[in-house]
Amino acid sequence: MTNTLPTTLTHLGTMPVAEFIRDYWQQKPLLIRQAFPDFQTPISAEEIAGLALEEEVESRLVVEEPDPNNPMASAWRMEHGPLDDNVFDGLPASHWTLLIQAVDQIFPTVHKLLNRFRFIPNWRLDDVMVSYAAAGGGVGPHFDYYDVFLLQAEGRRHWRLGQMANATSPLRDDTDMKILTEFETSADWVLEPGDMLYIPPNLAHWGVALDNCMTFSIGFRAPSHSDLLLEFSQAISEDLAADARFTDPGFPPQDNPGLIHASAIDQAAEILRSLLDDKAKLAEWFGRYMTEPKRLAPTADEPSDGLRLAAYSRAAYIPTEQGAQLFINGESAECSLALAQAICSYVALEPSDYSLDDQALLEEAIAEGWLTDERG
Ligand code: SIN
Ligand code: CO
16 A cells, blocks of 8 residues: 555644543633744735635625724624725725635645644534734634634734623624624733634634734534434435325324324324434435535645545545445445545545555546546
């Protein structure tokens, strides 16, 4: 085998991964000074500004009008991209920020940063959002439903952590941006290039640029219970035969025709439970659902160093008795465990290392554009 799986090198400073997962992930914030020592941004402010003009890139421009007497009372304006190319001429000298989603799918140098976060499952990862702010710029006090690592890439940003918030926390009603009306500062730090802050879901935070400042948000995804139920039931209902029905032979006699007897509710619960209990169907659906790309394949500048999973692709696998069930971009296929592991680790693939069945799958994945094929 010519494949080498990536090392477990992380950017948690001296902290072992197991300790981070046990004590911080999904629970507590963590500041890691110089997580990326001597970090230099792999993309420039000009490149970020250029992306905001492109149709296929998801971007937002946020402009804040501060209230000199009350930092919680700023007026906020948000514009979704693509932006006009003269938009930057009309911007004030301070208090604006530009946010670009999925920059990892556009710039291979940003995608490479993700290799340092492979200790978290691929299918939990969402994207790298890059923000570029003028002094004073930010998106206001808010919380997210997702875990995020905030890596300071250029300039300095003052981060304040607040209280735990949730869906009932009061939000400003004069803007579509989800800005909290209350913020109780629990910690604050100035981050310099290479410093990184982990923030668990629901913890309020507020970042303000101290100078021209670029921040990379390595964000994760977590489906809501509502989405899990809706999407799974939608997927399995397509395969259910029309004659699979609620039945009531020998129903208990009742005095009033309106009575819904407890046994009917029990039967409905039993039907639903048995449908949800099909672990094989659930596993197949979960793998597909968690690898569905949220965004269209961008016209990425792919690295020209071999056959490997494309930066926009999402892949995961479940080991099986025969090998593995591999999921790529919402599709599923059987293959060897070695191939599934190599694909999911973004290593360069050498088709001749694998069986003919695996090679046929590789051909199909190349034809679909799920793998980049830049073999010299
Ligand atoms: C930012 O980079 O300005 C915002 C990132 C965040 O708060 O999640
Ligand atoms: Co946030």
